[in-house]
Amino acid sequence: MSKFLRGMLALASLILAAGCWDRVEIEDRGFVVGSAIDEGKDGAYELTFQYIVPSAMQGKSAGGGHPSAKPFQNVTSTATTLFKAARKMSNETSRPPYLEHNKIIIVSERLARTGKIQEVLDLFVRDPEMRRAAKLMISVGQAKKLLDIKPPIETLPVQYINSTSENPEKSESIVPPTTMGHVHRFLLEEHSFAIPRITQTDGKVSLSGAAVFGSDKKMKGFLDGEETTGKNYFSGTIKAGAVEIEIEGKPLLFEVKSASRTVSANVSDPESPAFTVNVRIEGNVGETYSHVDLLDPQVIRTIENRVSDKIREIMYFVLEKLQKEYRADAIGFSDYLNENHYRMWKKVAANWDRGDHLFSKCKVDVQVHTRLRIIGAIERVQPEGE
Amino acid sequence: MKSFEYGDREIGTTEVVYGVSNMVIGFGVLTLPRSLAAMTESSDGWISLVLGGGAALVFGWLIALLCARFPKMGLNDMTKAIANRAVANVVAMLFACYTFLFVGYETRGLANISKLYLFDRTPEEAICLFFLLVLAYGVAGPSAALLRLNLIFLPLVLLIVFLVLAMNISVFNVHNLKPMFVTDWQDVLKATKGTVFSFLGFEIFLFYNAWANRPKAMKKAILGGLAVPFFVYLIVFVFVIGIFGSEVTKNTLYPTAELAKQVEIPGGFFERFESIFFTIWVVTLFNTAAMAFDVTIVALRTLFPKPRRMTWVVWLCPLIYLVAMQPQSVTEIDTFGEWISYAGVAIGWCLPAVLLGVAKMRRIKGNEQVS
Numbered sequence: 157m158s159k160f161l162r163g164m165l166a167l168a169s170l171i172l173a174a175g176c177w178d179r180v181e182i183e184d185r186g187f188v189v190g191s192a193i194d195e196g197k198d199g200a201y202e203l204t205f206q207y208i209v210p211s212a213m214q215g216k217s218a219g220g221g222h223p224s225a226k227p228f229q230n231v232t233s234t235a236t237t238l239f240k241a242a243r244k245m246s247n248e249t250s251r252p253p254y255l256e257h258n259k260i261i262i263v264s265e266r267l268a269r270t271g272k273i274q275e276v277l278d279l280f281v282r283d284p285e286m287r288r289a290a291k292l293m294i295s296v297g298q299a300k301k302l303l304d305i306k307p308p309i310e311t312l313p314v315q316y317i318n319s320t321s322e323n324p325e326k327s328e329s330i331v332p333p334t335t336m337g338h339v340h341r342f343l344l345e346e347h348s349f350a351i352p353r354i355t356q357t358d359g360k361v362s363l364s365g366a367a368v369f370g371s372d373k374k375m376k377g378f379l380d381g382e383e384t385t386g387k388n389y390f391s392g393t394i395k396a397g398a399v400e401i402e403i404e405g406k407p408l409l410f411e412v413k414s415a416s417r418t419v420s421a422n423v424s425d426p427e428s429p430a431f432t433v434n435v436r437i438e439g440n441v442g443e444t445y446s447h448v449d450l451l452d453p454q455v456i457r458t459i460e461n462r463v464s465d466k467i468r469e470i471m472y473f474v475l476e477k478l479q480k481e482y483r484a485d486a487i488g489f490s491d492y493l494n495e496n497h498y499r500m501w502k503k504v505a506a507n508w509d510r511g512d513h514l515f516s517k518c519k520v521d522v523q524v525h526t527r528l529r530i531i532g533a534i535e536r537v538q539p540e541g542e
Numbered sequence: 543m544k545s546f547e548y549g550d551r552e553i554g555t556t557e558v559v560y561g562v563s564n565m566v567i568g569f570g571v572l573t574l575p576r577s578l579a580a581m582t583e584s585s586d587g588w589i590s591l592v593l594g595g596g597a598a599l600v601f602g603w604l605i606a607l608l609c610a611r612f613p614k615m616g617l618n619d620m621t622k623a624i625a626n627r628a629v630a631n632v633v634a635m636l637f638a639c640y641t642f643l644f645v646g647y648e649t650r651g652l653a654n655i656s657k658l659y660l661f662d663r664t665p666e667e668a669i670c671l672f673f674l675l676v677l678a679y680g681v682a683g684p685s686a687a688l689l690r691l692n693l694i695f696l697p698l699v700l701l702i703v704f705l706v707l708a709m710n711i712s713v714f715n716v717h718n719l720k721p722m723f724v725t726d727w728q729d730v731l732k733a734t735k736g737t738v739f740s741f742l743g744f745e746i747f748l749f750y751n752a753w754a755n756r757p758k759a760m761k762k763a764i765l766g767g768l769a770v771p772f773f774v775y776l777i778v779f780v781f782v783i784g785i786f787g788s789e790v791t792k793n794t795l796y797p798t799a800e801l802a803k804q805v806e807i808p809g810g811f812f813e814r815f816e817s818i819f820f821t822i823w824v825v826t827l828f829n830t831a832a833m834a835f836d837v838t839i840v841a842l843r844t845l846f847p848k849p850r851r852m853t854w855v856v857w858l859c860p861l862i863y864l865v866a867m868q869p870q871s872v873t874e875i876d877t878f879g880e881w882i883s884y885a886g887v888a889i890g891w892c893l894p895a896v897l898l899g900v901a902k903m904r905r906i907k908g909n910e911q912v913s
């Protein structure tokens with residue numbers, strides 16, 4: 157081969173080096189940050205994607221772009237499968253959807269109640285472009301309306317919802333964020349579970365509350381804020397909380413600083429195991445309008461007991477609801493049995509919260525132990541005996 | 543084509559340790575957690591892993607004994623010394639076929655995973671082609687150069703694996719590992735088969751033994767090299783189960799890749815951590831495939847010494863491409879891999895063990911002066 161030919165061959169190979177089959181310019185990607193799924197007509201799905209509008213995102217401070225434009229765009233499309241619906245969107249938007257940054261998925265209550273959650277989930281864990289870490293929530297009413305909220309602090313509705321869902325650190329009535337990965341697991345294990353509920357009131361969202369799913373994958377119903385608190389005490393997912401009690405007819409707020417729970421079970425009769433749930437709570441007095449002497453050990457004991465009673469009451473209330481009304485073990489007893497009483501669990505697993513519904517019949521003893529550590533920086537705000 | 547000739551073509555102990563680790567770590571880390579979880583209950587797969595690793599260590603030890611017995615000799619010369627020329631040629635041919643198919647499998651597997659996670663629209667044919675071109679470049683030089691490459695790549699691979707695990711520590715749930723010791727022992731043994739397969743690869747050092755400069759240290763080097771993948775597999779398996787739980791692991795094609803995918807670091811850029819993970823992954827698969835390719839050529843050259851190395855590269859590449867293109871779907875690729883693994887255990891592990899036995903019985907030893 158002549159030197160010239162060799163040189164040309166080497167140069168020609170450079171063409172290959174510069175190629176990229178899968179190149180998509182960042183300007184051509186429609187970044188989807190959140191999705192909502194509603195029921196359409198005749199069993200079809202109504203899929204809504206929230207796209208970010210990059211020019212409007214930066215426009216606010218820099219003065220460029222379209223200052224008046226919304227920083228996001230919601231596109232809805234209907235089809236019998238979600239994939240088809242997503243494809244149809246390419247007909248309506250200038251940029252095809254790109255889902256690597258999809259943070260939240262909101263599913264409407266109606267879909268969840270008819271057991272469609274597993275169909276909805278399939279695409280979101282099957283497609284390698286999707287992330288298992290996307291959070292799943294159940295909306296009261298229409299899901300796509302939640303993506304239209306005008307967020308007061310954040311730029312995007314999805315950012316607003318996403319940040320709010322991270323608040324279990326400060327609120328006891330939010331279920332910890334549940335990702336697609338978690339739900340995938342619950343479905344595979346035929347497990348009852350609870351995931352965050354999202355509601356909209358006057359342009360605000362609220363994530364307090366939970367949607368409870370039975371082992372048949374159908375949503376059984378919602379838990380309100382207080383019931384979710386009880387559920388969280390059962391699951392041991394309480395990070396912080398507040399309990400209001402009355403002392404001498406005036407309110408006192410007990411701030412929960414840490415809570416832990418341990419479960420034990422007596423499985424001598426596999427058909428009706430008896431559970432003992434021990435909850436230990438530590439905290440301090442957050443606020444009080446009463447005149448009691450908070451330095452008196454007797455008073456402290458009274459407060460501790462009342463807090464324990466109150467929490468026990470909340471827990472029994474939600475337990476009753478889960479056992480009798482929803483018949484769904486969303487508080488992790490089945491996990492406990494699987495982990496610690498494997499052989500017994502294998503026998504009853506098929507009849508736990510389906511079949512014979514052993515969960516609904518099992519006895520549960522709840523014990524709460526509260527320790528009041530700090531009464532705050534002051535003793536009282538008004539003079540004694542007033 | 544003239545290439546730069548290195549003065550020193552010898553392989554040191556470090557090269558063997560790194561080479562063995564890099565050769566063994568391949569697809570195993572990506573697929574092993576799933577096959578283990580599918581066959582065992584809960585987190586009991588680690589028992590199978592320990593058993594499989596133990597079997598690999600035993601064969602590693604036997605192969606090292608054979609290497610130490612015949613210093614400065616490749617498998618071909620060893621077999622010639624133990625049996626005769628004809629047997630040696632058959633063994634070399636079998637070995638060449640095995641490693642040849644192995645390269646085809648690795649190429650296809652790599653293309654398959656990259657297509658799923660990285661290149662949505664690039665055809666697998668194209669990915670295979672480019673990978674093969676790089677492979678051809680890699681094996682064009684002497685074997686020692688290829689082995690030295692491992693010294694750079696292995697630390698990178700280990701770093702990225704541990705980074706992925708470290709970033710997932712926050713979602714690790716110890717409860718997922720419970721209950722323990724609940725799997726039937728027969729299932730544990732069945733699952734061991736798969737773990738044994740994931741330790742295949744180090745047998746190629748039977749050929750590289752010809753250049754190893756310290757045959758006495760071979761035992762330590764091979765066993766040390768096997769210990770690295772052993773611990774990597776164990777830690778990755780425990781983490782995957784601890785993070786996803788047994789059921790999800792069972793139902794995810796490449797659990798370790800999903801682990802990399804769900805890493806979330808505030809700051810945007812690292813939201814797609816898996817792209818870095820896969821880039822590094824391609825590097826280790828390149829090394830595994832390149833070493834197997836290199837051994838194919840080394841084995842073939844002992845049979846036909848006439849043609850030059852480049853000639854073999856040029857002729858083998860299209861054949862490998864054809865082999866890589868044969869499986870039509872994920873299941874077919876898996877079956878292909880399984881058959882190659884059976885061949886590997888037979889040709890790469892059992893055969894040398896038999897040779898060692900014969901050598902011991904006939905009291906045949908290699909040149910004692912070299913050490």
